[in-house]
Amino acid sequence: MTTRNIDDQLRQYYAGAALAPASLERLRGVLATSAKARADERKESRSAGAWQLVAIAASISIVFLAAAVMMLRKPGGDVPKLADSGLSERLAEEAARRHAKCIEETPFRAEDLPGLLAQMNKVDFAAGVPARRGLGSMKVRGAHYCVLDGQIAIHVVLVDETGSLVSLFETKAGTNMASLREASHTLDHTDVELWQERGVLYATAFTAPTT
Amino acid sequence: MAAWETMTQHEIDGVLQGGFRYAYSLTHERGEAEDLLQEACVSILGAGAPWDRAYLFTTIRNRFIDRYRRNQKVLFQPLEGERDGELVESQFATEGWEAPDYLGNGQLDRALTALRPEERETIYLAVVEGYTAQEIAEMTGRPRGTILSLLHRTRHKLRRLLEGEGAAGARS
Numbered sequence: 001m002t003t004r005n006i007d008d009q010l011r012q013y014y015a016g017a018a019l020a021p022a023s024l025e026r027l028r029g030v031l032a033t034s035a036k037a038r039a040d041e042r043k044e045s046r047s048a049g050a051w052q053l054v055a056i057a058a059s060i061s062i063v064f065l066a067a068a069v070m071m072l073r074k075p076g077g078d079v080p081k082l083a084d085s086g087l088s089e090r091l092a093e094e095a096a097r098r099h100a101k102c103i104e105e106t107p108f109r110a111e112d113l114p115g116l117l118a119q120m121n122k123v124d125f126a127a128g129v130p131a132r133r134g135l136g137s138m139k140v141r142g143a144h145y146c147v148l149d150g151q152i153a154i155h156v157v158l159v160d161e162t163g164s165l166v167s168l169f170e171t172k173a174g175t176n177m178a179s180l181r182e183a184s185h186t187l188d189h190t191d192v193e194l195w196q197e198r199g200v201l202y203a204t205a206f207t208a209p210t211t
Numbered sequence: 212m213a214a215w216e217t218m219t220q221h222e223i224d225g226v227l228q229g230g231f232r233y234a235y236s237l238t239h240e241r242g243e244a245e246d247l248l249q250e251a252c253v254s255i256l257g258a259g260a261p262w263d264r265a266y267l268f269t270t271i272r273n274r275f276i277d278r279y280r281r282n283q284k285v286l287f288q289p290l291e292g293e294r295d296g297e298l299v300e301s302q303f304a305t306e307g308w309e310a311p312d313y314l315g316n317g318q319l320d321r322a323l324t325a326l327r328p329e330e331r332e333t334i335y336l337a338v339v340e341g342y343t344a345q346e347i348a349e350m351t352g353r354p355r356g357t358i359l360s361l362l363h364r365t366r367h368k369l370r371r372l373l374e375g376e377g378a379a380g381a382r383s
Contacts, residue, residue, distance in 0.1 A: 006369070007338045013319050014339045019231045023245055027227055028220075030249055034256040112277050114254040114270060121259070128260035129269060134352015136273040198261050 053122055053152065061150040087149075087176065088183035091203060092192040094148055099167040099190055099205035103157055106142020113156065116140050117170075120154050125172035127154055130202045132195070135168055148203070149174075160206075169203040177201055218262070227252075229340075230267045236335035237275045237328050250274050268350060275328070322372035330365040337362055 019027070110116035113136050117127045120143060129136040138158040146155045146169075153171035160166050173180075173196050182195045190207045218226075230251065234244035251270040260266060323331055329351075336342045336350070344362070348355040 006373075009319055010334065010338050013323070014232050014236070014335060017232055017235050017241075018228055019245070019248075024224060024227060027245075027249060027252065028223065031223070031252055031256065034253050112273060114258055114260075114273065117260075118254065118257040126259050126261060128258055128266065129273065131265055131269055132349045132352075136269055137276050137352060 057147060057150075057152045060147045064147065064150070088180050088194055089185060091149055091180075091194055091201075092183070092185035092187060095167065095169050095192050095194075095203040095205045096185075096187040096190040098146055098148075098155055098169070099192075099207065100188075102144070102146065102155060103165055103167060105144045105155075106157055108143040110140060110142075112136075113138075113140050113158075116143055116156065117154070120145070123152050123154060123170075123172075125170070125200050126198070127170050128198075128200065130168075130195075130197055130200075132197070135166075135204070138166065141165070148201075149177075162209075164206065164209060167203075167205040169201075169205070171201050173199050173201040226262070226264055226267060229264050230271055232339070233268050233332075233335065234271050234275070236331045236339075237272070239324055239328075239331060247271050247274050247278070265350070272332075272351070318373055322369055325372055326365065326368065329361065330368065333358060333361045334365050334369070 108116060108119050110119060113129050117129070120127060122145065135158060138160050141157040141159055143154055143156040146153050148169055148171045151171050151174065153169055156168040156170070158166045158168055177196070180194065180196065180201070182193075184191065184193045186192070189210070190205050192203060192205045194201065194203045196202070227248065230248045231244055234247040234251075235241065238244045238247065248271065251267060251274050254260075254274070255262060255266065255270055260270075326334075332351070333347060336347045337344075342350070344355050344358045347353075347358045351358070353361075
């Protein structure tokens with residue numbers, strides 16, 4: 001009896017499992033239609049919402065800047081780390097604070113993360129499901145727009161397998177973040193992780209339940 | 212980020228075929244795999260997300276999990292007694308064993324049907340796509356040790372299934 005390596009047989013098996021020409025043609029049509037619809041939608045939303053978005057982001061940034069300045073000038077208060085700590089610490093602080101205070105704000109709802117992010121198209125970066133950490137498989141509670149490091153961002157609230165709430169933040173990875181590839185911090189029992197994928201800065205915040 | 216409009220027909224077809232095979236490794240049913248692929252493509256384009264193979268695989272996987280959750284099916288089961296680091300990378304890379312031709316008579320197809328989705332997925336990603344244990348761990352959100360263990364067990368299970376059926380066929 002002739003024998004063949006089983007891995008080769010597996011490869012040959014899956015090589016034979018190809019899309020039929022008719023199915024491939026149908027999918028190409030679906031892609032073309034979806035891409036055109038997306039392009040038209042972007043065109044419309046850009047012209048209508050761009051200035052409104054800039055105004056909102058600028059207002060929020062001014063409020064945060066003012067708050068930061070006041071914190072720094074406060075004598076003997078809590079140690080303000082905004083000015084004298086690095087970028088990743090600053091981002092981690094913002095993420096931890098928003099995770100603690102804004103986690104109930106979920107005006108955007110959807111069954112899954114791609115569906116949720118598809119609704120949130122008023123951002124200037126390609127919001128998507130990060131490839132790492134298995135976040136895409138968590139249950140989605142909802143999301144809202146927010147600001148991270150002065151930039152418009154998305155705050156998604158997820159529920160992990162233990163029922164704990166996990167915050168996922170997405171914002172454009174600006175040029176000032178080029179050196180920030182990956183970082184993690186623990187602030188007030190909240191674990192914050194930061195990383196970049198395809199020009200998007202991601203952050204997760206999670207507070208371990210106290211026993 | 213690759214925009215789908217800038218890709219050649221050949222490149223688009225390559226991504227679609229790769230996505231279909233991955234979806235098929237999860238569902239082991241052609242119609243369902245096509246549906247999953249279509250849903251994932253529409254979702255990616257709708258979100259303006261990057262159009263690449265890894266992202267498509269992740270989206271397909273998420274859609275697959277959602278579908279099964281909706282249907283209240285048990286999907287990815289924990290492995291009993293697994294320990295991270297139980298196996299070493301060299302075992303992961305071990306080539307498959309020499310075996311009779313199981314393709315022609317449909318034995319391999321029947322054996323793959325008997326595997327669980329995560330078993331088919333892992334063996335597909337490792338053997339057909341050539342991903343490392345670390346890469347599969349990142350794609351699936353599982354620890355690397357679990358992937359190594361899962362692949363090891365899946366190989367044994369597949370062998371049992373194929374040899375068992377072969378022996379039954381020889382006796383009849």
